[in-house]
Amino acid sequence: MVSPVDASGSPYAILIVDDEEGIRESLELTLCDDYRVFTARNAQEGLAIIEREKIALVIADQVLPGMTGVEFLEKVIERNPSAIRMMLTGYADVASIMRAVNEGRIYRYIPKPWEPEELRVNVRRALESYSLTTENASLAAALRDANERLRQENLYLRREVQRRYAFENLIGSSPAIQRVFEVMEKVAGTDATVLLSGETGTGKDLVARAIHYAGARKSGRFVAQNCGALPDTLLESELFGHKRGSFTGAHEDKKGLFELAHNGTIFLDEIGETNPGMQVRLLRVLQDGEVRPLGASDVRKVDVRVIAATNRDLRKLVQEGAFREDLYYRLRVVEITIPPLRERREDIPVLAHHFLEDASKRMNRGIKGFTNAVMDRLVAHQWSGNVRELQNEIERIVALAGDADTITVDMLSEHVRGRPALDDASAGGAEAVDLADMNLAVDDLKRKLIRQALEETGSKSKASEKLGIPRQSLQKMMKRLGMKDPGAE
Numbered sequence: 001m002v003s004p005v006d007a008s009g010s011p012y013a014i015l016i017v018d019d020e021e022g023i024r025e026s027l028e029l030t031l032c033d034d035y036r037v038f039t040a041r042n043a044q045e046g047l048a049i050i051e052r053e054k055i056a057l058v059i060a061d062q063v064l065p066g067m068t069g070v071e072f073l074e075k076v077i078e079r080n081p082s083a084i085r086m087m088l089t090g091y092a093d094v095a096s097i098m099r100a101v102n103e104g105r106i107y108r109y110i111p112k113p114w115e116p117e118e119l120r121v122n123v124r125r126a127l128e129s130y131s132l133t134t135e136n137a138s139l140a141a142a143l144r145d146a147n148e149r150l151r152q153e154n155l156y157l158r159r160e161v162q163r164r165y166a167f168e169n170l171i172g173s174s175p176a177i178q179r180v181f182e183v184m185e186k187v188a189g190t191d192a193t194v195l196l197s198g199e200t201g202t203g204k205d206l207v208a209r210a211i212h213y214a215g216a217r218k219s220g221r222f223v224a225q226n227c228g229a230l231p232d233t234l235l236e237s238e239l240f241g242h243k244r245g246s247f248t249g250a251h252e253d254k255k256g257l258f259e260l261a262h263n264g265t266i267f268l269d270e271i272g273e274t275n276p277g278m279q280v281r282l283l284r285v286l287q288d289g290e291v292r293p294l295g296a297s298d299v300r301k302v303d304v305r306v307i308a309a310t311n312r313d314l315r316k317l318v319q320e321g322a323f324r325e326d327l328y329y330r331l332r333v334v335e336i337t338i339p340p341l342r343e344r345r346e347d348i349p350v351l352a353h354h355f356l357e358d359a360s361k362r363m364n365r366g367i368k369g370f371t372n373a374v375m376d377r378l379v380a381h382q383w384s385g386n387v388r389e390l391q392n393e394i395e396r397i398v399a400l401a402g403d404a405d406t407i408t409v410d411m412l413s414e415h416v417r418g419r420p421a422l423d424d425a426s427a428g429g430a431e432a433v434d435l436a437d438m439n440l441a442v443d444d445l446k447r448k449l450i451r452q453a454l455e456e457t458g459s460k461s462k463a464s465e466k467l468g469i470p471r472q473s474l475q476k477m478m479k480r481l482g483m484k485d486p487g488a489e
């Protein structure tokens with residue numbers, strides 16, 4: 001028989017407490033080949049050893065000087081609850097000991113006289129169960145620690161994410177974007193389905209997250225799925241889940257995003273790309289709050305807020321018969337249209353400064369700002385890729401800027417530096433401008449923006465804030481553009 005050893009590889013320690021020397025010696029003889037054996041003549045000595053040594057098993061006599069064995073073992077429990085407790089008894093009536101055994105206070109009793117071999121087997125079994133309990137206990141403690149760490153980490157990440165997608169990170173002072181923010185704020189506190197529309201790069205993703213993280217569902221998940229990115233079956237399995245074997249490659253049961261987003265929000269990006277079959281399934285979730293995984297016979301209830309986005313004209317798709325009308329109305333309970341950047345050029349300076357500051361900090365550069373000529377070009381550019389294109393342009397410049405402290409025209413990429421396209425300025429209400437002369441066109445636009453800002457804010461300092469330029473620059477610019485100073489009137 002191989003003797004069990006503890007986790008560090010040394011033999012287990014056993015304590016024998018008996019006032020009869022003969023019994024102590026014969027027990028010691030029986031066990032000392034396999035274990036480290038300690039002996040004590042009475043309870044005090046025994047407890048002193050318990051305090052000092054890592055005792056795995058205690059054998060106590062039923063009657064000790066000044067204390068019963070049961071009382072002694074009670075004290076052992078207080079000091080070392082995991083030690084296995086055994087009792088020697090010389091009486092035929094073992095009722096009181098049986099009670100202690102049944103209450104779990106004593107592992108087993110050993111009737112005197114004992115068979116040495118039987119005792120070894122019993123001790124051996126007891127220690128096996130001891131090693132399992134202590135191992136379990138330390139595993140449970142490690143698990144508790146790991147769980148607590150995970151919980152903390154989760155909490156931290158959640159706060160981090162909430163901060164990153166907070167409303168404050170949405171930038172823009174134009175009336176058009178301010179209207180978007182107003183609707184967002186109102187809708188964030190509700191469960192209403194939201195349809196976001198807008199060209200690529202206008203901020204649909206950012207807006208969807210901000211709505212989720214500003215609402216009551218923020219402690220639930222935000223899951224996003226691009227509906228145009230996957231073949232039909234895979235998209236269906238992503239969204240609704242599948243049962244094992246429901247299609248080639250489905251090796252395991254899988255939960256869908258709707259189930260994962262339970263109590264949270266699902267963001268269905270590029271909803272205009274879905275096929276008719278998928279549209280029926282989406283309609284069912286929106287109507288009944290039920291999903292059926294691929295290959296499953298049962299449906300599951302989910303409580304999920306839906307935010308959908310598209311850069312296509314869904315109404316037109318409906319007219320063309322490419323998008324279900326009923327689904328369209330289900331989705332656009334609240335519709336938020338994010339205007340393209342070229343229709344809210346007032347936002348360009350603030351956004352440009354914001355991205356500059358951000359990139360400059362991240363890349364450890366000391367760039368302070370843009371020359372007026374650069375800002376003119378940024379404001380005049382067409383930005384077909386919208387905010388994303390502006391952000392990329394500025395990040396590219398910062399990355400290549402070296403130790404320059406101001407961004408100059410030669411640093412702009414060619415298509416931004418070149419002739420600005422202003423063909424929609426008239427659609428925005430501006431006077432017709434001479435496209436042949438870029439400088440004139442830009443000056444015209446500036447006048448229009450400044451006038452608008454002054455009218456809206458009523459003061460030069462507020463107007464300069466709105467335009468995202470220092471007050472002195474505004475003053476200089478107005479002078480150069482031959483504009484009247486309202487404060488001087």
Ligand SMILES: Nc1ncnc2c1ncn2[C@@H]1O[C@H](COP(=O)(O)OP(=O)(O)OP(=O)(O)O)[C@@H](O)[C@H]1O
Nearest residue numbers: 169170171199200201202203204205206311387388
């Ligand atoms: N108002 C804003 N303030 C600050 N950053 C913005 C704003 N709008 C957009 N951005 C930034 O512009 C980039 C593009 O935004 P986003 O990914 O949300 O656009 P999108 O509408 O989802 O585009 P796509 O249709 O191509 O998916 C992101 O880096 C986003 O952080």
Ligand SMILES: [Mg+2]
Nearest residue numbers: 201204205269
């Ligand atoms: Mg997007």
